[in-house]
Amino acid sequence: MSGCPTGIPITDGNKNCKVVLTSRNRDVLKNMDVKDFKIDILPEEESWALFKKKVGNYFDAHELREIAWAICKECQGLPAAIIALGVALRGKDMDAWQDELDKLKNSTLNKIEGINPKVFASLKCSYDRLNSEDAKSCINGNLVNLPCYINAAFRSSCTNEAYLFMKDEYLRYDYSPGSTNDKVLNGPLRISEGYPSLKNTAFAEPGIDCAFGSHHEDEAFIFSGNLCARFNYAPGTTDGKIIQGPMTIIEMFPFFKGTVFESGVDSAFESTVIDEAYLFKGNQQALINYNDPHLIAIRYITEGFVSLKDTIFETGIEAAFASHRPNEAYLFKGDSYARFNFAPHTTHDYVIGDVRKILPYWPPLYGIWRSKNKGSLDFHE
Template sequence: MDLHFTIYTPLTYYKDDNGMRRELPKETYTPHESKVHKREVSSSQDNEEVGLHSYGAVEATPIYINAAFRASANNEAYLFMNNEYVLINYARGSTNDYIINGPLYICDGYPSLARTPFGEHGIDCAFDTDKTQAYIFSANLCALIDYAPRTTDDKIVSGPMTITDMFPFFKDTVFERGLDAAFRAHSSNEAYLFRGGHYALINYSSKKLIHIETIRHGFPSLIGTVFENGVEAAFASHATKEAYLFKGEYYANIYYAPGSTDDYLIGGRVKLILSNWPSLKKILPRNNGRLDLHTHKDHPDEDNGSYDHIEL
């Protein structure tokens, strides 16, 4: 039996930098190849409603880590899997990692994201900034949030808005339709953002593009690895000039050597997540075969009624 569902995204507007309310573009989320977990928006897609069908290859694809960002507390990070997340102590240099909180639905842990693409569809990419703020991305949308660690007092600081409204320099680049991964750089107000086989180094405070380059050229240590043509998630380590990269069941700890090509893999190689992060064995991989509709009774919205969590 074929099941068809129509999803209406309740959030239809955003506030620009001047506080003006503006309509969001109509977005369509469509299935891609089984190995691709990220969402992108095509300029030719303009339907308000999305028909979801059963695609066996996509359903059979296990979900590992879609996005991540470094937390303000030492050795802690937030890891996102579709519309869920965990807060983890990653215990740098050891296998003593442990889960502090989660897995939780994003909309439950971050009430400000309920009924937004980030809370419902999931977070594709994220990176931390100053204090307790982070940029988050879903398809071609992004927002700056204060994630209020260990509380539910989070708030949206800026957005949601399109990537090119937040970062105009991405107009007419591969980055305007969606991002795969990112991590904060060592230099003040800078971050590395990844899309396919390319990355961009940006200053997110001054909203300036520093450069766009291929992963092969900018990070020679990744040549010949699964990361050579793309990164699915990343976060900056609390150790200087180090970052964690994720793709499928694999991860790498990299010394990224800013301003040079002297980067190297710490430990000398790419490793399996589950063999080296014992705490994640309990929760990964996640099931990608169901559509989740979850209750928002605890997060009332004046324009929308609550609906129950159903797994289909």
Template sequence: MTSSDIYVTAAFKSVRQNEVYIFMQNEYVLCDYAPGKKYDKILYGPAHIGAVFSSLECTIFGELGITCAFASHDLGIAYIFSGNICAKWYYGLYSPNNKILEGPKLIVEMFPFLNGTVFANGIDAAFESSRPFEAYLFKGDQCARINYSANGQLINNAPIRQNWPCFKGTIFEHGIDASFASHNPHQAYVFKGDLYARIRFIPGVRFDVLISTGRIKDYWMGLQRILPRKNTIYCSNYN
């Protein structure tokens, strides 16, 4: 059993405008994140993942939590991760019909092209590109761009500071805890501990801009009231 300060461990945007699912290990909130403003609002939660999403109850995601996620370009579907395990998940859109479509399975079984990379044993953060069926992955100070379609491939793999010049000289060049793509085209949010940043990017081009950065407590009025979490993770069934 472990307990410590927990901030954002994963996130992905909903198909509903300006709504995002934010995970704090085995808890989550649904949030209206009010892009570019300080008026984010928690719409639901905090709640235990397994208590709300029946398909994740008694799975590694419900027990140990979700440590990375990104929304698919197939509506209502997300890829979720916990350690080196992942699943393709239909999250239900306010209905009780959430279900796991594929998995849980090893990352390298879901994405064979990641075998032999640092991402095979776990992914810290991810968000979908504005290009269909492409996503960005982060692990430590490394990042990758992938195509996750049926004919998926690893497009590139390099240090964060090389592929994302806007992070040079910031804490984010050394790693990212969580991220999600904004509903505003070509924008994304990243988190590390109690810090966040909003960026603008162009897929396939090293031309990215750090729009804003700061502490969660100063810019996220909804999240500041619940973070950090002190939830406890029981690890007895998942060694």
């Protein structure tokens, strides 16, 4: 590989150059086949010294010291969290400090894979305390207001109905297989409004990022980050309730320990084979039995579903749900989707038609997506 085109300046005089890779996801380093070195968290004394350096020592002889120490401990030795909070709280009054301590203690953010929730909460604090709206808008444009598509789904026990999730909201949808006669039956609603029992859980905020229906009536498995639960969704009512969990993925499915699925699942759908489901993470898929929990197989997506090779889905599937038609599923990625025949326990799968843009074939979503994306996206083919 030539270094210069990739931004690595290599000249004839530089021999034995080394490239240092950094990642919060250890799987990245494993895939690169490199020797990895874990960067440990800061010990308590070093954490406090760094925090004081960023805040300044003005609270040393002040009643803020006790709160400052508690906030520093909440950062759990993570330099990014310590620095972000120290800078954000510098010069703030007692109320601001106490408010931030309360937020840190009650934080349930765990949406972003590989990011410690305390780091996410501290960065959010730093963002919230920006005085300039222009500065906030720069971040909004690049990080916060990412395009809103379908990021989770599951098939309802009601014929031709599915639940579609978009961040912390969802809608109940009649998808009319093979036609464009779809309609929104209910929503979009905030998850905490449609399912009050999920309020104050990670499934309500930041939201459900993966789900699949169970073969037991009105039940589904829902995921948020590394958490999951078995959920009775009580179609058409607000009586849904968790019947198992919340718990970590490896507590629910111990066989995922040490795999990419341990930290989260991108998408999933249930098979027509009773108690079996397909789960996806990056370019990998797992076939599991979820009722008598055991792993059947883990492989690359294109090894399990050969027809997805050379499509957008070979590198990952963002959302999916099983159709009410046998051996069919809907796959989603960004603004595209495909109907898919998955032929259980064989490699005779095939894409029905082609990979298509969602909006021309799911017209009721147009107004919803346009509103959520502030009219900034072009949904036309």
